[in-house]
Amino acid sequence: MDEPVIAMRGVTADLGSRPVLRGVDLTVHRGEVVALLGANGSGKSTAVRSLIGQVPAGSGSIELFGTPRRSFRDWARVGYVPQRTTAAGGVPATVTEIVSSGRLSRTRFGLFRRADREAVRRALELVGMADRAGDPVTALSGGQHQRVLIARALVAEPELLIMDEPMAGVDLASQEVLAHTLREQVAAGTTVLLVLHELGPLELLIDRAVVLRDGCVVYDGPPPKAPAGTPPLSASLERGTPSPATTTSTRTPPRAPLRRARDC
Amino acid sequence: MDFLNYAFMQRALLAAVLVGVTAPAIGIYLVQRRQPLMGDGIGHVAMTGVGLGFLLHASPVWMATAVSVLGSVLMELIRWYGRTRGDIALAMLFYGGMAGGVMFVNLAPGGSNANLTSYLFGSLSTVAPSDVTAIVVLAAFVAAVTLGLRRQLFAVSQDEEFARVTGLPVRALNLLTAVTAAVTVTVAMRVVGLILVSALMVVPVAAAQQLTRSFAATFAIAVALGVTVAVSGTITSFYQDVPPGATIVLLTIAAFAALTALAAPLARRRARAAAAARPAGAPVECAIPAARGRGAGA
Numbered sequence: 001m002d003e004p005v006i007a008m009r010g011v012t013a014d015l016g017s018r019p020v021l022r023g024v025d026l027t028v029h030r031g032e033v034v035a036l037l038g039a040n041g042s043g044k045s046t047a048v049r050s051l052i053g054q055v056p057a058g059s060g061s062i063e064l065f066g067t068p069r070r071s072f073r074d075w076a077r078v079g080y081v082p083q084r085t086t087a088a089g090g091v092p093a094t095v096t097e098i099v100s101s102g103r104l105s106r107t108r109f110g111l112f113r114r115a116d117r118e119a120v121r122r123a124l125e126l127v128g129m130a131d132r133a134g135d136p137v138t139a140l141s142g143g144q145h146q147r148v149l150i151a152r153a154l155v156a157e158p159e160l161l162i163m164d165e166p167m168a169g170v171d172l173a174s175q176e177v178l179a180h181t182l183r184e185q186v187a188a189g190t191t192v193l194l195v196l197h198e199l200g201p202l203e204l205l206i207d208r209a210v211v212l213r214d215g216c217v218v219y220d221g222p223p224p225k226a227p228a229g230t231p232p233l234s235a236s237l238e239r240g241t242p243s244p245a246t247t248t249s250t251r252t253p254p255r256a257p258l259r260r261a262r263d264c
Numbered sequence: 265m266d267f268l269n270y271a272f273m274q275r276a277l278l279a280a281v282l283v284g285v286t287a288p289a290i291g292i293y294l295v296q297r298r299q300p301l302m303g304d305g306i307g308h309v310a311m312t313g314v315g316l317g318f319l320l321h322a323s324p325v326w327m328a329t330a331v332s333v334l335g336s337v338l339m340e341l342i343r344w345y346g347r348t349r350g351d352i353a354l355a356m357l358f359y360g361g362m363a364g365g366v367m368f369v370n371l372a373p374g375g376s377n378a379n380l381t382s383y384l385f386g387s388l389s390t391v392a393p394s395d396v397t398a399i400v401v402l403a404a405f406v407a408a409v410t411l412g413l414r415r416q417l418f419a420v421s422q423d424e425e426f427a428r429v430t431g432l433p434v435r436a437l438n439l440l441t442a443v444t445a446a447v448t449v450t451v452a453m454r455v456v457g458l459i460l461v462s463a464l465m466v467v468p469v470a471a472a473q474q475l476t477r478s479f480a481a482t483f484a485i486a487v488a489l490g491v492t493v494a495v496s497g498t499i500t501s502f503y504q505d506v507p508p509g510a511t512i513v514l515l516t517i518a519a520f521a522a523l524t525a526l527a528a529p530l531a532r533r534r535a536r537a538a539a540a541a542r543p544a545g546a547p548v549e550c551a552i553p554a555a556r557g558r559g560a561g562a
Binding site: 049052053054073074075076078079080082089090091092093094097098100101102104105107110112134135136139152156162 | 292295296297298300413414415416418419421422423426427428429430431432469473476477478479480482
């Protein structure tokens with residue numbers, strides 16, 4: 001049970017002929033909330049997409065729950081919220097239909113039982129969208145749509161939640177709902193990997209920040225501007241995951257190159 | 265109802281019902297994936313199969329099935345691997361398929377492009393008893409896939425990236441979608457014809473969408489509409505002596521226009537109902553940005 005939930009070692013990836021990841025190391029332990037930060041084009045989304053197998057990794061190793069990604073089959077343990085710009089597919093679909101597709105990993109041959117329908121209803125309640133269950137997703141605002149995608153990730157009751165820019169284009173009311181939902185998940189022991197542009201309203205939740213630049217990890221330690229009252233250094237040390245950077249990092253802005261991965 | 269006295273019409277109507285069910289049933293996933301013209305491409309490739317059937321004295325329906333299944337698998341592989349030049353490769357596959365069909369038919373002893381016409385545009389009198397067996401078997405396959413795997417195909421067509429993380433075999437399901445579309449093309453070939461088959465995959469779905477809010481309702485209405493236009497087009501074709509494929513497609517487009525005209529008042533009524541259901545004083549989430557947008561534009 002001590003193996004990390006996510007273990008990426010020396011992962012490289014190319015998009016076309018452009019190297020996007022140049023040897024990324026990323027380890028996330030059980031119960032941690034890790035933010036993957038970086039500017040546009042730094043490779044943070046590609047890192048997550050190579051983790052789930054959407055982008056083929058060139059070299060390096062990727063493990064989920066201690067199993068090499070290629071032979072990992074237990075996808076019900078992983079909830080994923082992709083980065084979203086467009087709302088829907090080419091055919092109308094209701095909120096319930098979208099959220100139900102997240103439950104497939106818990107069903108046998110896609111057959112829905114009463115417990116599955118119950119799980120869909122619960123997931124919609126978690127994000128405060130139960131009253132919109134029968135509405136088409138095209139009728140939702142950006143923030144409501146994001147809440148539906150998070151319900152779709154939560155409906156399989158995952159142990160690991162991977163979210164790519166969950167707060168992008170989300171109105172304030174929905175941001176509050178999302179932060180609250182995430183707090184409840186973390187309190188229940190869910191491990192979270194978040195891709196973020198900035199720490200923003202989720203700052204208090206985050207145990208550790210990993211900063212990418214040009215496809216390399218340039219910082220791995222407590223969130224750069226830790227708020228008063230949450231000693232990030234001791235918290236990090238208690239978890240047994242001190243990084244070489246922790247001793248000097250608390251006041252350092254995220255872009256400072258404190259640690260270079262060996263291949264970068 | 266005297267058209268039912270003719271054996272060729274019984275066969276044509278059975279084929280029409282099966283086309284009306286299967287074409288929208290697979291078409292809805294193509295529309296959802298935003299690849300509505302895939303059926304059109306497969307129809308072009310299937311022409312080579314028809315030509316080979318003539319040349320080798322084999323059943324054109326089964327040869328077309330084999331070649332269009334191969335072609336659809338090739339198209340799916342091009343989509344995976346040939347990212348940069350994929351569109352050019354697909355264009356070559358389409359036109360190569362069409363040219364191959366014309367060439368093989370002309371090479372066949374006593375063959376000419378006239379033989380090809382009934383496959384291109386559909387024909388009532390040419391649905392042979394042996395074709396009916398093939399059409400029934402192939403239609404059963406399409407119905408089993410599109411209904412039995414509807415949740416899986418919905419997930420993959422809606423969001424491929426997310427479907428991967430639910431552990432679905434995304435590549436296998438994409439291949440199955442392509443193969444099923446290819447099989448549907450050959451089901452529809454005898455009645456609607458290869459050139460117009462794609463219309464029956466796409467237009468009933470587009471028409472149903474004018475009224476619906478859910479995928480399930482879109483599926484049901486598109487199939488009901490598909491059967492209605494395929495059967496009524498076939499009967500019209502019998503009495504008026506016009507080509508069935510063209511009649512069916514024009515009827516489908518007329519249904520699309522009629523439903524679009526119906527949809528506008530329906531949408532207004534739904535908007536009013538939604539506004540009435542919202543409790544007075546409840547915050548309207550998008551009111552402020554909308555007002556700001558108008559202010560900035562003025």
